[in-house]
Amino acid sequence: MFAFLLNRLAHAVLVLLVVSILAFTLGSTVGDPVASILGLDATPADRAALRARLRLDEPVVLRYFLYLGDLLSGRLGNSYGAQRPIIDLLAERIPATVELALAALVLSVAIGVPLGVFAAAHPERRIVRFLMTSSVIGVSVPTFILGIILIFTFSLTLGWLPSFGRGEVLKFEYWTTGYLTASGLKSLIMPAICLAIGQIALVARLARAEMMGVLRTDYIRFARARGLSDRAVNFSHALRNTLIPIITVSGIQLGYLVAFAVVVEQVFQWPGMGTLFLQALSQTDVPLISAFLMAAALFFVSINLVVDLLYAIADPRLRIRSLAHGAGG
Amino acid sequence: MLGGNVVIKSLRLAAICGALALAVLPASANTLRYGGTTPPLTMDPHSTNDFVTASLVRQVYDSLVGLTNDMDIEPGIATAWVPAGENTWRFTIREGVRFHDGTALAAEDVAFSIMRQKESALYRSMYGQIREAKVVDAKTVDVISQGPDPILPRKMVRLFVMSAAWAKANNVEKVPDLGAQGTEAYSLRHANGSGPMRLVLQEPGQRTTFERNRAYWGTFNGNVERAIYTPIASAPTRVSALLSNELDLITDVPLQDIERINGAAGYMVSSAPQQLFMQLEMDGTRDVALDIWDRNGQPLQANPFKDLRVRRAFAHAVDAKLIVDRVMRGQAFVVGTAAAAGFGGYQKDLDVRWPTDVELAKKLLAEAGYPNGFIVQLHCPLQRYVNTEEICRATASMLARIGVEVRIKGMPWPEFARMLVNGPNSSFHLIGAAGNSGDVQDTFTSVMATRSREKGLGGTNWALWSNAEFDAVTAELVGTFDPAKRTELYRRGLTIGKEQVHAVYLHQPMLTWAMRRAVSVPARADSAVMLKDVTIK
Numbered sequence: 001m002f003a004f005l006l007n008r009l010a011h012a013v014l015v016l017l018v019v020s021i022l023a024f025t026l027g028s029t030v031g032d033p034v035a036s037i038l039g040l041d042a043t044p045a046d047r048a049a050l051r052a053r054l055r056l057d058e059p060v061v062l063r064y065f066l067y068l069g070d071l072l073s074g075r076l077g078n079s080y081g082a083q084r085p086i087i088d089l090l091a092e093r094i095p096a097t098v099e100l101a102l103a104a105l106v107l108s109v110a111i112g113v114p115l116g117v118f119a120a121a122h123p124e125r126r127i128v129r130f131l132m133t134s135s136v137i138g139v140s141v142p143t144f145i146l147g148i149i150l151i152f153t154f155s156l157t158l159g160w161l162p163s164f165g166r167g168e169v170l171k172f173e174y175w176t177t178g179y180l181t182a183s184g185l186k187s188l189i190m191p192a193i194c195l196a197i198g199q200i201a202l203v204a205r206l207a208r209a210e211m212m213g214v215l216r217t218d219y220i221r222f223a224r225a226r227g228l229s230d231r232a233v234n235f236s237h238a239l240r241n242t243l244i245p246i247i248t249v250s251g252i253q254l255g256y257l258v259a260f261a262v263v264v265e266q267v268f269q270w271p272g273m274g275t276l277f278l279q280a281l282s283q284t285d286v287p288l289i290s291a292f293l294m295a296a297a298l299f300f301v302s303i304n305l306v307v308d309l310l311y312a313i314a315d316p317r318l319r320i321r322s323l324a325h326g327a328g329g
Numbered sequence: 330m331l332g333g334n335v336v337i338k339s340l341r342l343a344a345i346c347g348a349l350a351l352a353v354l355p356a357s358a359n360t361l362r363y364g365g366t367t368p369p370l371t372m373d374p375h376s377t378n379d380f381v382t383a384s385l386v387r388q389v390y391d392s393l394v395g396l397t398n399d400m401d402i403e404p405g406i407a408t409a410w411v412p413a414g415e416n417t418w419r420f421t422i423r424e425g426v427r428f429h430d431g432t433a434l435a436a437e438d439v440a441f442s443i444m445r446q447k448e449s450a451l452y453r454s455m456y457g458q459i460r461e462a463k464v465v466d467a468k469t470v471d472v473i474s475q476g477p478d479p480i481l482p483r484k485m486v487r488l489f490v491m492s493a494a495w496a497k498a499n500n501v502e503k504v505p506d507l508g509a510q511g512t513e514a515y516s517l518r519h520a521n522g523s524g525p526m527r528l529v530l531q532e533p534g535q536r537t538t539f540e541r542n543r544a545y546w547g548t549f550n551g552n553v554e555r556a557i558y559t560p561i562a563s564a565p566t567r568v569s570a571l572l573s574n575e576l577d578l579i580t581d582v583p584l585q586d587i588e589r590i591n592g593a594a595g596y597m598v599s600s601a602p603q604q605l606f607m608q609l610e611m612d613g614t615r616d617v618a619l620d621i622w623d624r625n626g627q628p629l630q631a632n633p634f635k636d637l638r639v640r641r642a643f644a645h646a647v648d649a650k651l652i653v654d655r656v657m658r659g660q661a662f663v664v665g666t667a668a669a670a671g672f673g674g675y676q677k678d679l680d681v682r683w684p685t686d687v688e689l690a691k692k693l694l695a696e697a698g699y700p701n702g703f704i705v706q707l708h709c710p711l712q713r714y715v716n717t718e719e720i721c722r723a724t725a726s727m728l729a730r731i732g733v734e735v736r737i738k739g740m741p742w743p744e745f746a747r748m749l750v751n752g753p754n755s756s757f758h759l760i761g762a763a764g765n766s767g768d769v770q771d772t773f774t775s776v777m778a779t780r781s782r783e784k785g786l787g788g789t790n791w792a793l794w795s796n797a798e799f800d801a802v803t804a805e806l807v808g809t810f811d812p813a814k815r816t817e818l819y820r821r822g823l824t825i826g827k828e829q830v831h832a833v834y835l836h837q838p839m840l841t842w843a844m845r846r847a848v849s850v851p852a853r854a855d856s857a858v859m860l861k862d863v864t865i866k
Contacts, residue, residue, distance in 0.1 A: 031743025035750040038450055039378060040789050041765060041775070043457070044782055046450040047750070082533055083371055083505065084513045089533075148565050155573040163569045164561050165535075269561045271535045278562065279367070279534070282712070284743040 008308050012301045019297035020071060023290035024064050036284035037080050067290070076291045081283035086291045089276060094295075095176045096166055097265070097272030101257040103192035108199035109250055113239075115200070116207020120215060121234050132208070135201035143194055143260065147267035150190045162187050164269040191268045195261060199253055206249055210242035251307045255300040359554040361848065361863050364567055365580040365856075368534045368560040373516035374489035375446040375504045383487070384857035385558060388539055389429075390489035390522030393420065393439060394482050398851045398859065400604065400671045400767055402483055406439065406490050406523070410482045412810060413471060416460075418481050422468045426546045428492045429520070429527045436464045441493035443472060449504045454775065454788060455484050455765050477808045479815065483673055484766040495521040525549065525861035526556065534560070539860060551850065551863040571843055572596065577865070578844040580856060584658045584716065590843045600839040601852035602662060605763040606669045607714060609647065609707075609724065609833040610792035611640055612756035619756040620706035620736075629703055634756065638697040640830035644683045646690040646731045647724055649835045656719045661836040666823040667762070667772055669837035671854050674769030674819040679827070682834065690731045702732025708758035709737050710745040715838050721759055753791040760791065762832075773803045773822050777831055792832065799825045 034050050051057055055066065070077065076086040119128045155163035167183030169176040178184025214220060215238055223233050258273075265274030273292060280288035369382040374390045377383075395405030406423055413419040426434040440462040447456035458478055463471045472481065496502050496516070505514030518531035525547065526539035537558040541549070559576070561567040564583045570576045572593060582590065582598060590596050611634040612618045618632035633639040653661045665682035668675040694702060709721035718739060725735035740748065748754050764771030779795040780787035786803070799822060806818040825831075842852045850863040 031741070032747035032751060035746040036743055040746060040749065041378075041454040042450055043453050043785065043788065046453055050450065081370055083376065083517060084533065088513065092533075144563075151566060151569045155575070156569045159573055162575060163573055164566050164575070165559065267563050267566055269559070269563065269566060275562065276534065282742070 004312055005309070008305055012305050015301050016294070016297055019293060020068060020290075021064070023293035023297075024067050026289065026293065030281060030286075030289065031284035033080060033284050033286045071294065077287045079280070079285050079288040081279065081285040081288070086288055089288065090273070090291065090295055091174060092176075093271065093273045093276050096178075096270060097258055097261050097274065099178060100188070100191055100195060100261055100264070100270060100272060101254055103188055104195035104199060104257050105250060105254055107192055107196040108203050108253070109246070111196075112200045112203025113207050113246065115204040116209075117211055117234055117239055119204065119208040120211030121230065123212070132205070135204055138197045138201035141197070143198070143263045144267050146197060147190070147194045147264060150194055151267070154190060161190055163190075166271055187268075191264050191270050194267070195257060195264045198260075199257065202253070203246065203250065207242060207246055210245055211238055214238045214241050248307055248311065251303055251310075255303050258299055259296060359552055359865055361553050361556040361578065361858075361860065361865060362559070362576045363556065363578040363580070363858060364559045364561045364570060364576045366560065366562055366564075366567075369531070369537055369558075371514075371517045372520045372528060372531050372537075373501070373505065373514065374491065374522070375442075375449050375452070376506055376514075376516075378451040380856060384855060385537060386489065386520075387524065387857050388526040388556075388860050389520045389524045389528050390491065391426075391524045392486050393443075393488040393490060394485035396486040396855070398853050398862070400854050402486060405486075406434065407470075407485070410485075415477055416474045418472045418474075418478070419465070420470045420472065420485075422470060423546065424468060426523050427544050428495065428523050429542060429544075430492065430495060431544075432492060432494065434490065434492070434523050436467055436470050438493045439470045439490055440464050441496070442490045443470075443488060445491065445496070445502070445504055446488055449506070452487075455487065457785075477810070479807070479810045480673065480766060480768045480770050483768045487766065490523065491516075492521045525859075529555075541860075545861070547861070549861045551861055552865060553860050553863045556860050556863075568843070571845075574845070577848050578842060578850070578858065578863075580840070580842050580858065582841040582843045584660055584841070586843075587658070587660070587841060595846050596843060597846055598841055598843045599850075599852040600660060600841040601854050602670055602837050603840050603856075604669070604671055604767050604854045605714075605761045606664045606667075606837045607720065607759065607761050607835040608664075608667075609643070609757070609759055609835065610755075610794070611643065611830075611832065612792050613794035613796075615756065615793070618705075619754060620738075621756060622704040624701050624703065624734075626704065632756070633697065633699060633703060636697045637829065638693040639699065640833075641683075642690040642693040642697070642731060643728065643733075644830050644833050645686045645693070646733075647727050647833050647835070648685040649682055650685070651727075652720055652723050653836050656716050656723050657836060657838065660715075660839045660841060662839075664834045664837050665827065667777060667826045667831060667834065668769045668819075668823060672764060672767055672769050672772070674815070676816075676820050676823055679820060679823050683827075687730050694731055694733075699732075702734065704734040704736065705757050706736045706738050708745065708748065708755045709739045710742055710759065711739045712742040714759075714761045717759060720835070724759070749791045753793070755791065758791070762789075769819055769823070770803075770806055773799075773806060777822075777826060778803045794831050796825060796829055796831075799829070799831075 033054065034047050038047060038050060055063060078084060079086050079089055082089060115131065119132060122128055151163045154161040165187055166178050167187035168181045169178045169184055170180050178188055220233060220238055223237050261272060262274035262277060264270065265272045266278055269275065277292045280292065365381060367381050369385045370377045370379050371382060372386060374386045391406050393406050395403040397403050406426060407420040408423045409421040411419050422436050422439055428434055443459065443462035446452055447459050458474045458476060459472060460475050461473045463473065465471050474481065499515035501514050501516040505516065518533060520528040525542055525545045527542045529538040529540050531537050539556045541554050561570060567579050568586050571579045587598050591598050612632055613634065615632050617630055618634060621629045623629050649663045653659065653663055663682050665680045707721055707724065710717055721737045725737055728735050762772060762776045765775065774786055775789045777790060777794065777799060778786040779800050780790045780793055802818055802822045802825065806815065809815050809818060840852065840856055847866040848863065850858060853859065
């Protein structure tokens with residue numbers, strides 16, 4: 001188990017290192033930070049001074065190692081645009097994004113799994129075919145269009161839900177939550193649906209495929225032979241065996257949800273990391289762009305790590321195989 | 330032990346309830362909820378020149394010289410200003426003005442603010458020539474420049490007055506900028522100005538709340554007690570927020586939504602010309618232009634734009650009126666000289682654009698030696714200005730009529746800015762031009778004068794246009810105080826620019842606000858919603 005853990009950790013570090021190189025290079029390709037900070041009117045002397053101060057004149061490799069050193073010692077620096085420490089900016093924005101992604105995840109599992117089970121149990125029903133076809137639409141409609149349609153319907157026409165923002169939030173130490181206020185929950189509905197819609201379709205299709213496989217196995221036939229009800233067979237016998245892949249995929253999808261939140265946040269002016277990132281891009285706010293990418297990578301890597309470990313705990317074969325592999329190599 | 334725990338718990342509960350109560354404070358009739366595209370970057374008036382930030386900061390901080398809703402100068406913190414000697418302007422400071430913390434505004438605060446703001450690299454092009462701000466007596470400040478500066482009072486509409494004692498007490502005497510690692514400057518979300526509104530709460534990137542300053546020295550033309558500004562980047566969302574009554578007013582209305590909003594019962598649109606005009610700039614210096622090819626696609630070893638006939642051909646081929654009508658949906662004015670209505674020094678009778686004449690343009694092009702035209706790349710900034718992509722496409726199809734094939738290269742603003750600043754590496758591009766202070770003199774010195782690092786001229790002359798006669802006019806203008814003489818020089822400069830086709834002038838775009846009919850406020854060219862002038866019925 002220890003060797004397995006070490007192996008996975010090494011992978012994670014490698015991924016983060018690669019991302020740090022990408023974040024570093026991307027930061028300087030989207031524009032010129034000096035041009036973005038000083039605008040078009042500044043004098044050449046001021047430009048040169050700022051260039052020197054930001055160490056943009058140093059060789060690229062040296063700058064990368066300086067950047068890496070800063071990262072490792074936790075110095076993310078100040079945002080050029082917001083003129084504030086990046087660590088504060090991220091801390092302020094992370095709760096909004098995480099709450100949005102979690103809400104979307106819960107929605108996608110709560111709706112997707114029953115839908116998939118139902119579809120697997122009754123493959124011939126017309127309603128099932130209809131749902132499965134429309135799930136393709138769910139996957140393929142661009143998020144921002146869906147968002148605008150939602151706003152048009154529920155804010156503009158019906159006036160039920162707020163079109164922007166996060167509503168009132170409660171503050172606990174480092175976390176702000178919109179889960180505990182009425183307006184916070186109301187504000188959450190549309191962005192969460194918008195973000196979840198593609199995931200619902202994905203989870204439903206996955207659950208259906210897994211269920212169809214399991215339903216063909218012998219022990220399900222025995223269960224039916226014992227005279228158990230359809231409901232009992234489907235939910236307590238079959239579903240339980242399909243849950244592992246669903247949980248895995250959902251876990252990994254949480255990373256995607258955070259990443260896709262960029263578009264949803266922009267449409268609903270959700271005060272999370274996505275809006276922050278887009279603002280940073282438009283201002284060539286290099287430190288903030290790289291910090292966002294690193295934070296996102298860290299998030300992805302941690303989720304994958306946790307999923308891997310859970311897998312190993314759930315399935316001893318994985319553990320043993322990796323040990324044997326580790327010993328062999 | 331147990332008791333302590335309970336106390337802490339109930340304290341926490343109380344804190345939560347307090348936070349709730351604060352958050353759900355009802356929006357009273359006199360609260361203006363408004364929204365724009367971007368958030369204010371900071372509340373420190375001197376540490377950014379972002380115009381959205383400036384328009385919000387103007388509610389809290391007064392400028393030394395005031396700016397009317399029509400962009401004319403008026404007394405502000407200074408009640409009067411007169412030239413006192415060759416390089417000096419003498420400002421008389423208004424008496425009885427108080428900062429929001431109750432302290433009196435003194436001449437020292439004015440001098441402090443001038444010196445503080447001029448130190449910012451962002452304001453070097455405006456205030457870099459100021460050598461010293463000297464307190465003469467309790468109500469007089471002398472501003473001494475390195476040379477004569479006839480438009481200094483006009484520039485002072487962007488000079489915001491901050492309390493010196495407050496800045497010192499909060500360790501922000503120097504303009505905070507990127508250098509301060511790991512800290513946030515106090516002035517970023519706190520303010521102490523003397524403006525019509527006080528800053529209640531600045532939540533960076535999310536919300537800015539103001540309330541009326543009851544001790545304001547000026548008059549309120551409106552009845553707003555409180556105002557909340559929210560940035561909403563996505564335009565459809567912003568419009569929906571207005572139409573679903575979540576906001577009372579929005580700025581930056583997309584052109585295609587204007588009719589819809591005007592058609593909706595209870596809403597209206599208000600617009601004002603921006604202090605900016607769009608133009609196509611053409612390389613005036615290089616012997617071999619960049620990104621230019623002959624009709625066979627071979628690089629052209631020449632710069633056609635150095636030939637006045639080619640420049641004139643372009644000017645006559647591009648129909649600015651058509652662009653205004655179609656692309657800008659009427660929300661712009663055709664511009665005929667390097668100035669636009671609202672600029673100091675603007676000459677209305679000269680503002681007549683070249684007539685569109687395709688035959689003449691073809692003839693000029695043939696005379697210049699390009700009877701079959703040529704191929705040229707047009708650098709097109711994709712953000713920052715209204716409908717640029719469509720403007721570029723329209724330009725391309727109009728120039729196609731005279732045989733010039735235009736290849737459009739669309740660039741996001743950061744990339745476009747980098748190309749100009751680190752080059753400039755463009756021989757043909759679309760850009761918005763403006764005087765920094767809203768005076769044509771600034772357009773002359775910065776956009777049109779021959780680029781010279783030593784003289785500090787032509788800093789934003791990205792197409793390297795150069796004309797000796799024009800430079801002479803500019804040199805004379807910057808040292809001339811006599812109004813009649815200045816008018817003559819403005820006219821000469823603008824005429825040269827037009828005759829020599831400094832650039833293909835297009836239009837002055839309008840900025841558009843939309844609001845509930847119950848709200849009234851004049852739209853301003855500088856995009857500032859002056860909260861003191863807002864009336865809510």
